[in-house]
Structure formats: C-alpha cells, structure tokens
Amino acid sequence: MAEPTGWRPPREATRTAGGGSAAPPDGSRDPDRAPWHSRRHGPGRWARGPGGPLRRAREDRLVGGVAAAVAARIGRDVTTVRIILVVAAVLSGGFVAAAYVVAWMLIPLAGTQGSIAGKAMADRRGVAAVAGFWSVLIVVRVLASVFHAGGLGSLLWPLAVAGAGVILIWRNAPADEQAMIRHQVRPLLGLTTGSRRTGLVIRLTVAAILLAGGVAALQHAHENIALLQPLAGVALLISAIFVLLGPWWLRIARDLVVERQARVRAEERADIAARVHDSVLQTLALIQRRADQPQQVVALARAQERELRSWLFDGRPPGTIDEAAMTLAGGVRLIQQEVEAQHGVAVEVVMVGDCPLDDGLAALLAAAREATVNAAKWSGASVVSIFAEVEPAEVSVFVRDRGQGFDPGAVPADRKGLAESVRARMARRGGAAMIRSAPGEGTEVSLTMPRAVTEPSQA
Amino acid sequence: MSPKPRVFIVDDHGLFRSGVRSELGDDVEVVGEADDVAPAIARISESAPDVVLLDVHLPGGGGQAVVTALKPEHPEVRFLALSASDAPEDVIAVIRAGARGYVTKTISGAELVDAVHRVAAGDAVFSPRLAGFVLDAFATGSGPQRPALDPELDQLTMREREVLRLIARGYTYKEIARELYISVKTVETHVSSVLRKLQLSTRHQLARWANERRLA
Numbered sequence: 001m002a003e004p005t006g007w008r009p010p011r012e013a014t015r016t017a018g019g020g021s022a023a024p025p026d027g028s029r030d031p032d033r034a035p036w037h038s039r040r041h042g043p044g045r046w047a048r049g050p051g052g053p054l055r056r057a058r059e060d061r062l063v064g065g066v067a068a069a070v071a072a073r074i075g076r077d078v079t080t081v082r083i084i085l086v087v088a089a090v091l092s093g094g095f096v097a098a099a100y101v102v103a104w105m106l107i108p109l110a111g112t113q114g115s116i117a118g119k120a121m122a123d124r125r126g127v128a129a130v131a132g133f134w135s136v137l138i139v140v141r142v143l144a145s146v147f148h149a150g151g152l153g154s155l156l157w158p159l160a161v162a163g164a165g166v167i168l169i170w171r172n173a174p175a176d177e178q179a180m181i182r183h184q185v186r187p188l189l190g191l192t193t194g195s196r197r198t199g200l201v202i203r204l205t206v207a208a209i210l211l212a213g214g215v216a217a218l219q220h221a222h223e224n225i226a227l228l229q230p231l232a233g234v235a236l237l238i239s240a241i242f243v244l245l246g247p248w249w250l251r252i253a254r255d256l257v258v259e260r261q262a263r264v265r266a267e268e269r270a271d272i273a274a275r276v277h278d279s280v281l282q283t284l285a286l287i288q289r290r291a292d293q294p295q296q297v298v299a300l301a302r303a304q305e306r307e308l309r310s311w312l313f314d315g316r317p318p319g320t321i322d323e324a325a326m327t328l329a330g331g332v333r334l335i336q337q338e339v340e341a342q343h344g345v346a347v348e349v350v351m352v353g354d355c356p357l358d359d360g361l362a363a364l365l366a367a368a369r370e371a372t373v374n375a376a377k378w379s380g381a382s383v384v385s386i387f388a389e390v391e392p393a394e395v396s397v398f399v400r401d402r403g404q405g406f407d408p409g410a411v412p413a414d415r416k417g418l419a420e421s422v423r424a425r426m427a428r429r430g431g432a433a434m435i436r437s438a439p440g441e442g443t444e445v446s447l448t449m450p451r452a453v454t455e456p457s458q459a
Numbered sequence: 460m461s462p463k464p465r466v467f468i469v470d471d472h473g474l475f476r477s478g479v480r481s482e483l484g485d486d487v488e489v490v491g492e493a494d495d496v497a498p499a500i501a502r503i504s505e506s507a508p509d510v511v512l513l514d515v516h517l518p519g520g521g522g523q524a525v526v527t528a529l530k531p532e533h534p535e536v537r538f539l540a541l542s543a544s545d546a547p548e549d550v551i552a553v554i555r556a557g558a559r560g561y562v563t564k565t566i567s568g569a570e571l572v573d574a575v576h577r578v579a580a581g582d583a584v585f586s587p588r589l590a591g592f593v594l595d596a597f598a599t600g601s602g603p604q605r606p607a608l609d610p611e612l613d614q615l616t617m618r619e620r621e622v623l624r625l626i627a628r629g630y631t632y633k634e635i636a637r638e639l640y641i642s643v644k645t646v647e648t649h650v651s652s653v654l655r656k657l658q659l660s661t662r663h664q665l666a667r668w669a670n671e672r673r674l675a
Contacts, residue, residue: 313546346565348587348629350590350591350627350628352594352595352598385587385629387591387624387627387629389594398628400628402629
C-alpha cells in the first residue's frame, strides 16, 4: 500500500517548499496559493485543467469522483471518461468496476492528504467485516455450484474486490466525504422521509427484477425435477454453514453497530463541548475580566443563564432567536434579553401559554417593550417582572416594577412616552392599556389585546 | 411569628448551602445539611426538622425521590422546593410528590425566611414562576377539551385563578388581599386549595401537559 504515495505528488509539500513563486502546473494560481479551505470552491476549475495532481473531485462526482480525477489528469471531458468507464466495466465483466473502487481507495480526495486505503489498513473491524463478506461470497459460490448456476463464477472476483473496497471506503472515508456518500445513497435506501417516493420506486424496481429472475430460474429448473432430490442435502449443507459461520457473522455485525453508536455518541459529545465552549466558557472568561463591574457581570450571567436554559429545556441551540420571535413567548423573551442587556436590570418573565404573532399581538409586544424599558430606566427598581397570559379570547401582559412610582395624574402632557407609545398603540388595534402607579409603590402597566382568530386546536 | 423553625438544607452545591445558611441568619435554626438523596433521607429522619429546603435537581434521583421516601413515615416534615433550573415538569413533579411550595434560587434572603416561616406554619408558598406553571397546566384554553373526571379537583375556581394570576404578576399575599378585597388568610386558603388540587388531581391534561413539555 506504500506504492500509491510514490506516484502522487504531495500537494501540501510542494506548496510549502515552493512558496508563492512556484506556479502550479495546472496554471490555476489562485486556488493553489489560497488557504486550504478556499480550494473547496474551486475544484471545478482545476479539475478541468490538464495535468495537476490526481485528486478525486468533491462536487463533480457521480460515485467516487474517480472519473473526474482521471479527466482532470488527462485533460478530457468528464462525461467521455464516464462513458468509457461504464462501457469498459460491462465489457470486462466487472473487473474495471473493481478497479474503479480500488482507485477510489487509493486516490485522495481533493483538499486532503492521504488516501482511504491508508486509513483502512489500520481498521481492524473493517478488515473483519471484509473477511465476513468474503466468507458469505464463498458460501454463495459453493451453493451456486451445487445448483449448477455458473453465472456467478466470472463475477466472483470483481465482486469480492469491489465489495471489500466499498466496505472499507464506507468505514474509512473522511467525515465530509462520508456525508457526501450518505447523501448519494439516500434515495437508494429510501429510508429518509424526504425521498420516500423515489426510494419506493427504486425498491419496487429492484424487487421486480429479482422476482422475474427467480421465476425464470424456477421455470428453468422445472424441466429437471430430479434437481429436487438433493434438496434435503442442500438444506442440510446450508444449515451446517450457518451453524458454523452464523455466530461469527452476527458478532461482526453487532460490533459494527456498537462501534457506530460509539461514534455517534462521540460526535454528540464533541457537539456539546463546542456549544458549551462557544457560550458558557466564553461568558465565564468575560465575567472574570469584568469582575470589577458588578452590573455587567450580572447582565452577562443572566444572559448566559437564559441562553443555557432555552437550550436545555426548549431544545433551542444557543444563538438562534429569529424563529422564536414569531411567537408571543419568543417576543417576550426578546424583550427580556434586550432590556437586560441594555439597562442592566433583571427582567423576570412568567409566561402562560403561547401563540403565533399577528398585527395586534405585535403591537401588544411593542407596547410591552416600551413599558419594560420605561420601568428599567425610570423606576429605580432592580427587577422588572413581566407576566404574559394567552387565553382563548385575549392576550394580556403585565409589566410590573417595585420602584419609586409616580402620580399618573401629574405627568405633563408633553411627556409622550407612556401615553402615546403604550395607550394609543394599543387602542389603534382594539386593545387596552391601564397604568397603575403611586409614589413609593411602584408601577404596573396592564395590557390586553383581543385575539383575532381563535386557535385551530379549539375547533 | 411562631418560634424558630428548624430547617434542613438539601443541595448538591456546598457553596449554595452555606449561602442559604447565612441568608437565613438567626430567624431559623439550621439543623443539618445533605448533598444527595440517600444522606438526605437518613439525616432528615434523624433530625426531624420542621422544614426541608430541597433542591429540585440532585445527582441521585432529584428532590422528588427525597419527598417520596420520607412522606409516609414523617408526614410532619414539610418540604419547600428550591431550584435554579426549573423545567416545569420537574417542579410540578416535586410538588405532586408532596412539597408545600416552590421558590427560585434568585429569591432574596428576607423573602426566603418569610417563605420558610409560611411553610412551617402549614401554608403553601408559590413563586410567580410556579403560579405560571400551574396556570399553564390547568389552562382551559389549550388543546381539545376533555371532560374533567373530578370537577372539584380537576379545575381551578375563578377566584383561585385570579389569585394565581396576581401571584404570577409579582404581587405579595398582602397586595393580593387588598386587590381582591379579601383577607390574607383567605388568600392563603386559596393557595393551599390550589396546591391540594395540584397534588391530588388525576386530570389527564396535567399528565399530558407534562409530557408535552418534556417532548417540546
């Protein structure tokens, strides 16, 4: 397996050794000199230039991207190469197909170092799976010879090589290529909801072909009833093989499943670690640096707490609020975040029920926001509470603080804040606003808005 | 006010326990602490406190397990749930197991002392958040209506609903009493009655509500 590395020019090495002055052989300077990630955007470009290192294409691929790699190397059209490959595969009785799979393993993916084969060497479970696959093939071959079905014989070797290759590729391809493969085979499996129809059609077609083949074989066998005589012997043989090899096959299959689960768990862990790093650890670092500014520390801690809570209990990943703003509860949460961040005042939210926003409720939210900002700015209280309740006929929001309060009758007419923003805005949409306040007792703004339509679930 | 209540603190964070201890000050007598379910059960049976301050989330099974284990043999011990991370279904589970109330860990020291005294006296303590959860759980407007199995237990009266709403809006019992022209004692009666319904109701919707919350 060391051979392929010989005829593959190590791309990374030429780049670092040659520096910026060495022009890449394919003439496409920019993608080659740019940082590695930008090469992802330009595979089509260098894939079409003649020469260049042999690399499988990322986007321009039907199966493994080998045809595209060869086309790029010899400077021909990809489609021509593909047609030649398919014709050759049929004519050679499958040997070219097997060679294709081997090439898939040996040629590295564009933008990566090292081939799949290199990784597969160390994959002991994968090798075990290949051994299991070969043993199944041998069993099938033996059975076929018992039935005097010769067709399989010539296909056996290409099948053995290609099957082993596919198993190893499936297990050892780089993570991003695995995602591509999964995307490619999805319609074949027909397991995902998105392509259920296509999958069904393909499955039905395959089943029909198999059925037709089986019926034809049976009719052929019918002429020779004597064939039924060794049937008992064949059944014994099959059961003997299964008793011998069955447990081993089962163990390989189970090992593979267990390993797959472990990998999924590891990925989940990595995902959680990344999220915690992006949110919690960053905030903790900020808090340490601003330890001398209590107000900011409190605001940071609260913002983080909110984010973490919505992730843990509502399943909303940190940093996603756009979608949440489409409902009343999401809107109230936004008000909370905004006011806490901008005014350094804690906002306690109690939410009962939820519903999608319409014009009236958007006005209600705007009024609630105004009232909350007012309370945060002027009341002097350290906590503002919001209580929002969705009822079948109306939605009410109460914004309350325990600050200094004021005499509503004594507010000069030119101070439009509460009067215009809150009362008039609500009235325009058919809602109502009430402000209760007295010096020394804090303020409560009550907002109610009738609901335009009742919930569909009421029907 | 009644004589000093004897208080036991169950929380898995030592820092938080000592914080609560100092906040409670001289108004109560702290008779013990525990950091997990098993030691809590053992030590509470020994020290027989009046009130247990109970964290909703504990490593060995949650506050619910402590209440469930102790309730049959020590019906006189009263539990007040205390939590920072309050998934509604967890809080409701502890209350349904038998806790007399629920407050958030952000509560001030004075309010906590007041809550402990109230629970020691046999009253229920609802924080605004718990009131919100209960209103949500007993909501008449959400989902298809099912006939209540036991109308007395499965529905809140208009008055109880009003009281809960005011609690959720952040009113104190005294303010609620003034608002509704009733006595503080009557407010307490309403809250206790809501607590009883919450604990005894077999209402389908309560269970389904919790399930939906968990799935959401």
